[in-house]
Each structure stands twice: as C-alpha cells, then as structure tokens.
Amino acid sequence: MAFTRRSVCTALLASGAALHAVHAFCATHIPSGTIKIVAPFVPGGTADVLARVIAERLGKKYGQPVIVDNRPGMGGNLGASAAAAAKPDGSTLLLGTIGIHSAFSVYSKLPYDPEKDLQPIVILGGVPCVIAVHPSRPFQNLGELIAYAKAHPGRLNFGSAGTGSSTHMVGELFQQAVGVQLTHVPYKGSAAAMNDLMGGQIDMMFELLTTAAPIVKSGRIRGLAVTSKDRSPVLPDVPTVAELVVPGFDGTGWFTVATTAAVPRATVAQLNKDINEILHAPDLQDKWKSLALMLIGGTPEESARFVADETVKWKKVISTANIRAE
Secondary structure, three states: OOOOHHHHHHHHHHHOOOHHHHHHHHOOOOOOOOEEEEEOOOOOOHHHHHHHHHHHHHHHHHOOOEEEEEOOOHHHHHHHHHHHOOOOOOOEEEEEEHHHHOOHHHEOOOOOOHHHHEEEEEEEEEEEEEEEEOOOOOOOOHHHHHHHHHHOOOOOEEEEOOOOOHHHHHHHHHHHHHOOOOEEEEOOOHHHHHHHHHHOOOOEEEEEHHHHHHHHHHOOOEEEEEOOOOOOOOOOOOOEHHHHOOOOOOOEEEEEEEEEOOOOHHHHHHHHHHHHHHHOOHHHHHHHHHOOOEEOOOOHHHHHHHHHHHHHHHHHHHHHHOOOEO
16 A cells, blocks of 8 residues: 555544644645656756755655656756646646756747746755866866967857756856857757767866766866856865956856746745755755755745846846857
8 A cells, every 4th residue: 555645644633643743744735646846858967866866855755756757858948848837736846947947038939938937946056067178178277278269269169958058058158257259069968068078079068067077087078167156075176267267257057946836835835845854954965065066945035036136147148148049
C-alpha cells in the first residue's frame, strides 16, 4: 500500500492522535497526487540537477510522488510556457532561470508572457560563471584575452547554452563592461558547447561553475576569471573579473522554483516555506557547495522583487547589444 499525505492524515484523525501533531502534518495547501517540476533543459545541466534534488526532498516531505519533466527548447521557454499554462493548483512547478524570467525580451514573440503568467516561489541561489578557454589558445590570463579581443574584434567566439541563456547573457555583459566584441555561438544546451570547447572547435565559454569547475581542475580547459563579485570556493585560485578589470562586475546565473501566476497565495507560501527548509537542510550544504550554488532563498515577495530588478538589468544588456532570437 502506498502512503500519501491524505491517507496518513485520515489514519491519524481516525486514531485520535494528538490534534496539534495531526494539524502540523496535514495543514498544507499542497495538492495531493503527483507533483511535477518542469526542468526546461536537457538532463545533466545545473537546472536539471537542482530540480532533481528539490524533487527528491519534496517527495519525502509530502509523502507523494514529485517527478522531474525535462522539456528543452527556446532557451527554456518551451518548458516554461507549458508550466505557465498548467492547472493552477501548485501541482506543476518550474525550475526557472535568467533566460526565462529576465532575458525573455530576446524573443520578439513567445507563446506566453513570463512577467504575467509566471510567479517565482523562491530564488534558489546564484551560480557564477568561469571565463574559460581551450588550452591551445595562447591566453594565460584575462588581460591577454582582452588585449587580443580588442586588437581583433569579433575574431574570438564563445559558446553558450543558447540565445538568452545565462551563459550567453553573462558573455554579453562582459563584452559591454570591458569594451570588446566577441562572436556568440549558441548551442542547444551547455553540454554540446562544452564538448566543442574541450575539442578546440570554439575559443571560449562563460560557463556555470557547476559544470565547468571540474573540467577546469582537470586541465581540459583553462579558467581565466570568475564572474561573481567575490571568488568562488569551488575555484579559489581563479580571480574575479571585478579584481582584474571592472570593479563591481557581477554576472551570476541564478535559478528559481516558479509556478503559474494563478496558483493561490497559500499554496505558494507553503511551497516557499518547504523549499527554504530544503535549501537550509544541514545535510545538503555540501551538495550546494559542490554545485557552486550561493544560496538566496527568501519570501515570495522578495523573490518577485529580485526577478524584477534582474529583468531591468538584463533588458538593458539585451537592448544595448540588440540581441534577437527567433
């Protein structure tokens, strides 16, 4: 017999268990049945890994199935549009990113409106990128790369997970901050781009530390700088762009759990509380560190303000670079 929250609550009530214990367990606004987290990218990336950790812990907490549904395409917006159109009861969640919540203006037309049709439940955290080159390239430090890029506009190319993705947006922010012109090569996910970087088919990437750090440590790519304000404990010997070139530079990818805008506040509040507890679980702290995730958390209202501020930032980058995707 499979035990769900509903069946356990019924049994507790029937047995006359202490009411305060019953209410602590049963007083939830989460729908019964299967909960789905849409991870709008191919399996194996940072978003997918985060979705699976959250899904496993929510499943244990609720005593019901929580599954991950990978729906890649359109820089994450294919899966996001499906999540936005889902039944508004909290049974469909979304692992959101910069590309979905704040860089959507690269598209002239989308099947949904991210600002109106989605609501963030919680900001999970940020992950810096590392500016990495193939070892065959002659750049031993960021200064050498910038000098070459200024002398040869457009000659160096960089791969990304797709137009509008965090790995693209951070690259555009870097170009505008230091005054260089690079050629963007969008891929269908970071894995394909990283394969080409390791093979020497592209020059560089602005890749999330979650996936790039182990490859930097292996020597298969060379890390020149990280894009957060402070150094990352994952690559403590790699300096920041802020240290080397542009004080205050901060180009950090981030991830949310979101849902359709029509989900009731009580359900969003419950999910927010439970996911915050997962983020701060003592036994998961080493996991977050291994993923290079800098925890953020906070209330739904704080999360909404965070997304709004980031949208202003990335819309400016997109407008300045005149970035468009179809």
